[in-house]
Amino acid sequence: MVTMSITEASRAGVSALVSSAAAGDDVALSRHGRVVAQVVDAAELAGLRRDRETLRDAALVMARFATDDGTRTDLDDTIASFGLSRAELERELDAELSDQAGRPDAAR
Secondary structure (H helix, E strand, C coil), X not given: CXXXXXXXXXXXXXXXXXXXXXXXXCEEEEECCEEEXXXXXXXXXXXXXXXXXHHHHHHHHHHHHHHCCCCCCCHHHHHHHCCCCHHHXXXXXXXXXXXXXXXXXXXX
């Protein structure tokens, strides 16, 4: 990886930075001696983003696995714990959907 100051990168031009990145040579851009940005190949960036999503998903699975005690709760039992019934929730949802359908801004 090549490190350039912003001034040096400006002199080299965008085309040179893009050509370097496309060739696989990342270019680090520094300001006052501290790297603040990098120019990298688009395929590499896409791979890094994909890897980040994969790692996030793996971390979520691991967290769920570590905290799962095996207890499962029926949906109707959960609804009842809030002092409601499935029929009450369905009536409330139907009423809300009817109200939305009657409003001119509901299509948005």
